[in-house]
Each structure stands twice: as C-alpha cells, then as structure tokens.
Amino acid sequence: MVDLSVAIGDLRLKNPIMPASGTFSEELAEVFDLERLGAHVTKTITRDWRDGNTLPRVCEVNGSMLNSIGIPSKGVGSFLEKVVPFYQRYATPLVVSISGNTEEEFATLCREVSVDGVDAIEVNISCPNIEEDGKAFAIRPSSTHKVMRALRAATDLPLWAKLTPNTGETSEVASAAEEGGADALVVANTILSMAIDIQTRKPKLGNLMGGLSGPSLKPIALRMAYQCARATKIPVIGCGGIATAEDVIEYLIAGASAVQVGTATFIHPTAMVTIIDELEAYLQAQGLSSVRDLIGTIVDDGQDEAVVFMEAAP
C-alpha cells in the first residue's frame, strides 16, 4: 500500500486531491462518494445575499472555459444552517471559502464561519477590494498583507489564501500572505480573459470579461505554484487546469503539497476519484511508498535567475 496522505500545516489529508471552490457542491454526492476526497472545499460565500452576474455566465473556448458567475450567495446564515451540517456527515475535512469587498466585512465573515465542523478557511483574496481601487487584494503585496493581518486576527482556524494570476508580483504577494499570517497558499484562481462572438460582435459573457479555467490555465498556474513554493515556507496547494494524475504529479514536483481540481469536474464529475486511483497506481508503479516523496522534487539546479527573468518578463 502506498501512502497518499499529505499535511497542510496541522491539517492531515488522506490524499492530496480536493475540489476547487465553485466547482463542487452537495449535489455531487449523488454521483460519487465524497468521502474519497482529501478535503471538501465549498463555493465562495459572501456575508450577504448576492444574485450573481448577467447571463451568459459561461462560455467555452478551445479546450477550456471562461466564467463570470459573480458569486451568487445566499449569505452566511443560510450557509451555517444548511451547508456546514451537510458536510458534517463526512470525516473528510471541510474547507470553507469566503470573500469580502472590504477588510472589515471579510474579517467579520471569517469570524462568523469559524465554527465547529469547519477545519480551515480559504480566503478568496482574488476578489475586488472596493476600499482601494477595485483591484483584487492579491494583486499587490501591500493589500495582501493588510487583509491577511485582519483575517488572521479574526480566527484561530487555518487560513488558506487563494491567490490570483492577475498579478505581476507573484512571489512578493505570496511572501506578503505568509507574513500576514496565511497557513497555506492556494495557487491560483482564474485569469482574466474575454471572448467575442464574431457574428454578433458581442462579448460571449454577460459580464464582458471572466476567468479562464481548464487545461490552458495549467502552465500559468503551475509556474505560479512553483514560484510560491520557492518564495515561502508554507504549503502550496496547486490549482489550475488539473484534469489527470499526470497534472497532479507535475504540480507536486513543482512544490505543491496538494492540489485542487476544478473545471475537470464539469467535464467528468468523477474526475477526482479517477485521479486518486491513478495517482496511487502511479506511485506503486514507480516504487514510491509515499506521495510526499514527490513534493518539491523538481530538478531545477537552483536556477534563481530564471525566476527573476520570468518576473521581469512583460
């Protein structure tokens, strides 16, 4: 038997595969046994009711998709009453994803979801900070540090900071999150994109722009996961374009301690289970006793300059 378990700080996961926020919900329990997963990660909630964005909210591009759903949310009350109890029937750790438009709102929500049954809080700091210029907290190191300090003061639960690829300062933002009190980094959210229907000349999304996810995001998110793993001492959870066990292995080698599977679940709802089985088979075939033997094993000969070059590239 190979050991698939990994540790994200003090939190032990039976395997490194968990869903990405927004691509998972209670309904998936009607398709496979959710107890198979390393963790459960809920769709981002806000404190108050949100309707979500204008339709169309999704469109496909070659081999990937764009979305601008707009975080429809029933608010924190409904979440604590209905969603948290649902997941308490599972032994699998529950990670709650939250978002806020101001530091204060974010921290308040963080305090409110710090309840029994919640094992970690994923803070979606890729959302706009309306107190500054509407740019996401995680675009800049300074706003990242500030919001993480506020969140850290609001809870004793592990805090996972979900970073955005819409920044030119990946390593600096990662370090700022670590210094601000993050226990782990989720790398990364979707990258801002757009698509236009050439017949109607209209944007294909009701919100004009949206986040790219799926296989074409993978090289970008993988690069970021690598940078974050090098820049910090806290665990990195890779996220972006993972659809196969090979993708997972690549992220682990780059330095991720676990991964999140997102859009692949829309294509194959059982993708995460298939990936867990194939990861185990791979380790067996390679004669590795633990999945942890893969983490951070990239053969990069310490090429610091390559990272510097990438950061400087336009």
Add this chain to the structure above:
Amino acid sequence: MMDLKETPAPAGEKDVFKSFELALAVKSNDPVNGEYHRLVLEAPEYLLARCQAGQFFHLLCPTANGETPYLRRPMSIYGFYPQKGELHFLYKLAGAGTRALASLTQGDRLNVLGPLGVPFTIEDGWQNLVLVARGVGLATLAPLALEARRLGRKMTAICSARHPDYLMSVDYFRELGADVITLTDAEGTSGVDNLERVIEELIAGGRADAFYTCGSNRILKLLQTIGARHGLPGQIALEQQMACGIGMCHCCVRTFQRGDKLLQLRVCREGPVFDMMEAVAW
C-alpha cells in the same frame, strides 16, 4: 486517461447514486428527417430504471470535423426502455455539439452523465392532459406521453412545426392514444390566435385539466394567459446553456416569479421542469 472507456458502476454504487457517468455504446444514430436525428444508446437497466419523463442527460460530445466541444451538452430524454435496454435522444443539428453527435456510428461510445434534473409530474386529479410543443420540443414530451398512457390518462397533443414534413413524433403520440392536433406555418394554422382557439375548445369540452409544454416563449405566454383565465395548472421544461449540469456552477439560472418574489433558479437542478405559471417569459 478518462477517454471514452467502459466505466461500469462498481457493485453497491448502483443503489446509492442518482446519476452516473457512463460510456454507452451507440446502437444507431440516424436522420429522422431533414433536420432531426435519433440517437439510440445501449444502456444498463439500473440507469434506465432511474430515468423519468422530463429529465435530461449531459452528453460529452466527441471530437469531430476538427471541432472539440469542451463542455458537455444537456439533452432531454426522448425515450427510455428498460426492457430493450435503450436510451433515446432526438436532436436537431444546431452547433458544434450536435454536429459532433451526428458523427457517431454504431459501436462508438458516448460518455453520458445522468439522469439529471426534476421530472414532469402528473397529479392524480389531472385526467385530461394537453401537451403543446413546437418542433424538436416534442421530443421532451414524448416520454411524458408514455407515462400518461401507463397511468391511463387522456391526452391531446398539439404539435406545431414549420412544415408538415417536420412534425415530429405525431405517429408516436397517436400510437399512445393521444388525440393529435397538428398546426403548421406552411398551412397557416400555427399562429397564436389559432392555437388559443384550439385550446379554448378543448377546455370548453372538458378535455384540459393540465398543460405540458417546453421551449417556446410564445406558447408559454399563451398558456400562462389561458391558465390564469381558467385557473388551470401546467408544467414547462426549460432549456438553458449549462456547464456542470449538476448544480455546482450556477451558470444556467432563469428568473421565476413566486408570489411577489422574483427568484433565480438553476435549470439543471430546480428544473428543467418548472411550474408553468412561475416561469418568466424571456
């Protein structure tokens, strides 16, 4: 990995889960007339036993003609036959997804996810059912007609299309004992005024306890007006662009009026079948 391989549900799972991701073999995939194709898949009994009229499957279209549709495509069930082991879909060539479906031939495998969504219901007091649909929309109502016959209900199927040649499922509805009324653009009988007249006659004759429809905005508005006028209920199967099909992504919402509140509901999860009076015309 995760191509169109055989993925039988492990022992035990068949009893626990509501929906399954399976690669089913194609038995046939033939044009029905100029615009429509009928796809027949070989399906296991446990899958077919779970299907209900009005539900849909989410189909992973194959790569064809240099096109690879990335997201699945939702498609309502045209027929499910546990004894024959068959699952049927009726589709109209419309975009990359349906073009890819049309490329499937006998023995190919198609990855399906389902059954999904809320089915039609036939309440005890509804003895005389009126089915109204246009074009390929009739496909969605076909399994409902089968269920209505099983329950011994009387049925009138009002089938509307551009041209008599494109009237789908008329013979099928007749076989099931429905009175069939055909309306076509070519004959000038498919206008809203004429449809209203036809339905009012049915109501006057005591032959309309409930309505079932799908797809058409024009028909929905008319049925809502008639339903309000006579206090008659109805159900509508709605379509919407989908990504996950299960309820995770919230991309397929539509607006509904419940009391004085406007609600956003997911077509994949709270639907695709909704209370006809609550649907907001688009």
